[in-house]
Amino acid sequence: MIRSLIRQKNRIKLLQRFNFSSFSDAFTGAMHESRRSDLASGARYSLRQLEAFRAVAALGSAARAAHELGRTPSAISMALRELQSALGVALLQRSGRGLVLTTAGERLLPRADELLLRAGDLAQALGDARLPAVPLSIGASRTIGATLMPELITAFRQRHGVERIRLSIGNTEEVLSRVASFELEVAFVEGEVTDPGLEREVWTRDALVIFVRRAHPLLRTRTSAPRVSPAELIAWPWALREQQSGTREAALRAAASIGRIRIGVEATDNETLKRLVLLDDWIGCLSRRVVAEELARGTLVELEVSSPAVRRALGRDFLMVTDPQRYRGAAVTRFVEFARAWRGRRAAPAPGSG
Incomplete structure (x- = not known):
C-alpha cells in the first residue's frame, strides 16, 4: 500500500514537470527544420503552462483566461511565451481582437487537454491540491x-x-x-x-407546444378546446427562436406540412419570446417544459392542431x-x-x- 502510494506521488511529480518529446510527431510538420532537433532533444514545460494555453485557446484572450484560472494576465502571457519558446513554434496568433490557434496549436490542444484531464484524475485520486483542479x-x-x-x-x-x-x-x-x-x-x-x-x-424526449395568449382573436369564438386548422395557423404571424436554434428548426419542420408560415418576430431566448406572445397576437412555438407554468395559469393557451402530421412533428x-x-x-x-x-x-x- 505504501509503495503504491509512493509510485502514484512520483507520477504526479513527473506530470508537474513533464517531458513531451513523445508528442513531437504531432506537430513537427508545423515547425521550422532548425527547431526540430531542440524539441526532439526533450524540451520541458509544465502543467501550468499547458493549463494557460488551453484556457486562452478556449476563451480567446489572456485576460479572460487569467480570470478563469485566478491568475494575472501577465502570468498567463509569460506561461504562453515559455511554452512556445520550449516548443520553438507559435501556438496562438492574433485575429481581430482575440487570439486563435495556429496549426501547431490545433495539433497540441487535444493532447494538452488529455494530459490535464489525466492529471486531474490523479489529483482527485490522491487529494493533491497542487495539481490543476480541472472543472x-x-x-x-x-x-x-x-x-x-x-x-x-x-x-x-x-x-x-x-x-x-x-x-x-x-x-x-x-x-x-x-x-x-x-x-x-x-x-x-x-x-x-x-x-x-x-x-x-x-x-430524452421532448414535445413542442403551439400557443397564443388568452386574448388572441383565435380564441374569441371558441368555447371548447382551441382546435385550429392549418389555414388559421398560416393566417397569423409567428414568434420563433433565432436561426441556428434547435427549437426553431423543430418548429419549422412541424409547420412544413401546412404551408409557409409568416415569421413576425424572432428572439434569442425563451423568456423573451414568451413575453412577446403574452403582449401581442403572435403564435408561439416552444418546448412544453418552457411554457408549462403559463399553460397551467391560463395566461398562455395551447392550440390543438387539426393536422396529424403537425402533431407528430411536434415531438423531438x-x-x-x-x-x-x-x-x-x-x-x-x-x-x-x-x-x-x-x-x-x-x-x-x-x-x-x-
Whole structure:
C-alpha cells in the first residue's frame, strides 16, 4: 500500500514537470527544420503552462483566461511565451481582437487537454491540491439549459461531490462548435447534429407546444378546446427562436406540412419570446417544459392542431453529444453515466397532452 502510494506521488511529480518529446510527431510538420532537433532533444514545460494555453485557446484572450484560472494576465502571457519558446513554434496568433490557434496549436490542444484531464484524475485520486483542479465543462442549448440542467447538475453533485462544474448555455450550433473545439466535454442539444466527428445519442424526449395568449382573436369564438386548422395557423404571424436554434428548426419542420408560415418576430431566448406572445397576437412555438407554468395559469393557451402530421412533428429528441477524439476523464465519465440513468425520470408529456 505504501509503495503504491509512493509510485502514484512520483507520477504526479513527473506530470508537474513533464517531458513531451513523445508528442513531437504531432506537430513537427508545423515547425521550422532548425527547431526540430531542440524539441526532439526533450524540451520541458509544465502543467501550468499547458493549463494557460488551453484556457486562452478556449476563451480567446489572456485576460479572460487569467480570470478563469485566478491568475494575472501577465502570468498567463509569460506561461504562453515559455511554452512556445520550449516548443520553438507559435501556438496562438492574433485575429481581430482575440487570439486563435495556429496549426501547431490545433495539433497540441487535444493532447494538452488529455494530459490535464489525466492529471486531474490523479489529483482527485490522491487529494493533491497542487495539481490543476480541472472543472467539468458541460454545454446545453437554451431550452435544455434552463429546464433540465439545474436539476441534473444538482443531483449529480449531491451524489458525487464534484467541486467545480462549468455550464455554458447557447443555441445548438454554438454549443456543438464548442464541443468540436474541445471547450466542452459533453453537451445536450435539441437541434440536428451534422458534424460526423461528433457522437450523439438520444438522451430524452421532448414535445413542442403551439400557443397564443388568452386574448388572441383565435380564441374569441371558441368555447371548447382551441382546435385550429392549418389555414388559421398560416393566417397569423409567428414568434420563433433565432436561426441556428434547435427549437426553431423543430418548429419549422412541424409547420412544413401546412404551408409557409409568416415569421413576425424572432428572439434569442425563451423568456423573451414568451413575453412577446403574452403582449401581442403572435403564435408561439416552444418546448412544453418552457411554457408549462403559463399553460397551467391560463395566461398562455395551447392550440390543438387539426393536422396529424403537425402533431407528430411536434415531438423531438434531446441529444447528448461528445467528441470521441477527446480523452474522457473520470468526472465526465461519471457524469455521462449519471445523465443516462437520470433521463428516464424526466420524460416529457407526449405532443398534444395536457
